[in-house]
Amino acid sequence: MQPIERISIDLSNNCSKACDFCYNGSSPVGQTLWLPNDVIKLVSDCAQNGTKAVSLGGGEPFEYDGLFEIVETIKSLVYVSITSNGIPLLNENTFEKLRKNKPNLLHFTIHNPADSEEIRRTLYLFRKTTRAGIRTGLNFLVSASEIEASRKLVEKLFKMGLNDQQIIFIPRKFSQQPTPEQVAYVAGKEKFQSTYCLSSCMPSPRFCSISWDKKVNFCSYSPSKVPLEGLTYNAIANALQTIIFKKCE
Numbered sequence: 001m002q003p004i005e006r007i008s009i010d011l012s013n014n015c016s017k018a019c020d021f022c023y024n025g026s027s028p029v030g031q032t033l034w035l036p037n038d039v040i041k042l043v044s045d046c047a048q049n050g051t052k053a054v055s056l057g058g059g060e061p062f063e064y065d066g067l068f069e070i071v072e073t074i075k076s077l078v079y080v081s082i083t084s085n086g087i088p089l090l091n092e093n094t095f096e097k098l099r100k101n102k103p104n105l106l107h108f109t110i111h112n113p114a115d116s117e118e119i120r121r122t123l124y125l126f127r128k129t130t131r132a133g134i135r136t137g138l139n140f141l142v143s144a145s146e147i148e149a150s151r152k153l154v155e156k157l158f159k160m161g162l163n164d165q166q167i168i169f170i171p172r173k174f175s176q177q178p179t180p181e182q183v184a185y186v187a188g189k190e191k192f193q194s195t196y197c198l199s200s201c202m203p204s205p206r207f208c209s210i211s212w213d214k215k216v217n218f219c220s221y222s223p224s225k226v227p228l229e230g231l232t233y234n235a236i237a238n239a240l241q242t243i244i245f246k247k248c249e
Contacts (some may be wrong), residue, residue, distance in 0.1 A: 002206055003050035003051070004046070004049075004051055004206060004207070004208055004233070004236060004237065004240075005050065005051060005053065005206040005207070006051070006052065006053045006054075006055070006206060006207045006208075007043075007051055007053075007054050007055070007207070007208055007209075007210065007236075008054075008055040008057060008207070008208070008209045008210065008220065009034070009042075009043075009054060009055070009056055009057070010024055010057050010058055010059060010209070010211050010212045011032060011034050011039070011056055011057070011058050011059060011061050011064040011067065011208045011212065012026075012030055012031065012032035012034065012059040012060075012063070012064050012084045012222070013025055013026045013027070013030035013031060013032070013056050013058065013059045013060075013212045013213075014026060014027070014028070014030030014031065014059045014063055014064070015018075015028070015030060015058055015059045015060040015063065015085070016028045016056065016063065016087065017025065017085050017087060019111060021095060021172065021173075021174075021176070023113075023173070023220050023221050024058065024211070024212065024220070025120045026031075026058060028223070030058075030059055030212070031212065031213075032059070032064065032212050033212065033213050033214050034064075034212065034214070035066070036065075036066030036069045036070050038231055039056075039066075039070050040069075040070060040073050040074060041231045042201065043070075043074045043078060044074070044077060045231070045232045046233045046236070047074075047077040047078050047234050048177070048233070049233035049234075051078060051233065052078060052079060053078055053080075053081065054074065054078045054079070054080055054081075055081045055082070055083060056070065056071075056080065056081070056082045056083070056103075057079075057082070057083040057102045058212070059212060060084060060085055060087070060088060061083070061084055062082075062084055062087075062088035062094055062098075062219060063088055067082075068098070068100075071101045071102075071103055075103070075104065079104045079105075079240045080103040080104050080105075081103055081104060081105040081106070081107060081145045082105070082106050082107070082147065083109060083139060084107070084108060084109070085088050085108070085109050086108045086109075086121060086122055086125040087121070089125055089128075090121070090125075094209060095128070095132075098132075098134070099132050099134075099170065102132075102133070102134050103134070104135065105135050105136075105137060106113075106129055106134050106135070106137070107136075107138065107139045107168070108122050108125060108136065108137075108138055108139070109122075109138075109139045109141065110122055110138055110139070110140050110141060110205055111141045112141075112147065113146055113149040113150045113152070113153040114148070114149045117230050119153065122138070123160075123165070126138065129194070136158070136166070137160070137165075137167065138166060138168070139168050139170050140154070140168065140169050140186075141170050141172050142169050142171050142172060142178050142182070142183050142186050143172045143176040143178065144172070144175075144176050144177060144178045144179075144182065146161065147178065147182050150186040151185060151186050151188065153233070154167070154186055154187065154188055155188065159167060164187070164191070164192055164193065165193070166187055167185050167187075167192075167193065168193045168194065168195075169183050169186060169192055169193065169194045170195060171183055171194070171195065171198060172193070173221055173248055174248075180198050180199050183198060197219065201247045201248070202245075203218030203222075204218060204221060205247050208236060210228070210236070211225060213227075213229060214228045215228065216228055216236055216239045217240075217243060217245075217246075218243065218245060219248065221248035222246055222248050223246050224243050224244055224245055224246040225243075226239040226240075226242055226243055227239070
């Protein structure tokens with residue numbers, strides 16, 4: 001088994017936005033089994049075993065108590081990224097905590113290209129975090145039913161000065177899953193950033209996802225998740241070796 005270089009950790013399934021397509025089933029009354037020290041312990045051991053990057057998500061990570069304690073501690077060990085809908089950062093106290101505990105990368109999500117309020121909020125926060133010296137990018141969810149609206153928004157983003165290194169195109173799953181050709185059309189370029197599984201559903205040998213209830217898999221969407229027996233790198237590796245990978249259809 002190759003070293004697990006990148007790990008995604010869903011800190012909770014608590015999120016006030018509660019999107020109906022959320023793979024995590026997040027809601028305003030979501031739960032978590034992660035304590036901050038649990039995350040720090042696990043990441044510390046993984047870093048000693050070759051893990052280079054950790055992505056913190058949810059749920060909404062800025063609604064998780066202890067996020068900034070985690071970032072402050074593990075940033076010296078691994079490359080830390082956070083994926084957020086941005087809504088909690090409209091609170092100035094939360095934003096100030098972010099300013100003092102900057103991750104290496106902050107990704108805001110765009111779920112609906114036709115939602116003018118979401119776009120306005122996301123671009124406002126994108127500019128604000130960039131001015132604060134935080135490296136910022138966008139996760140752009142591409143739905144099969146919103147291809148033309150997505151293409152127009154991407155063109156607008158490029159005209160505003162964003163580049164293809166700042167946007168990751170995420171194909172929406174299940175009934176709204178676009179083809180690779182549709183994602184390329186939305187991106188408007190021959191080369192663009194997307195998920196490992198864009199062209200074919202298969203596990204990445206260097207990545208794994210750990211859910212809010214401490215279960216591990218090669219992919220956040222795949223149903224074949226296995227509980228962790230401990231908060232160590234070896235526990236992750238052992239769990240992954242027992243998985244019979246299932247596609248997310």
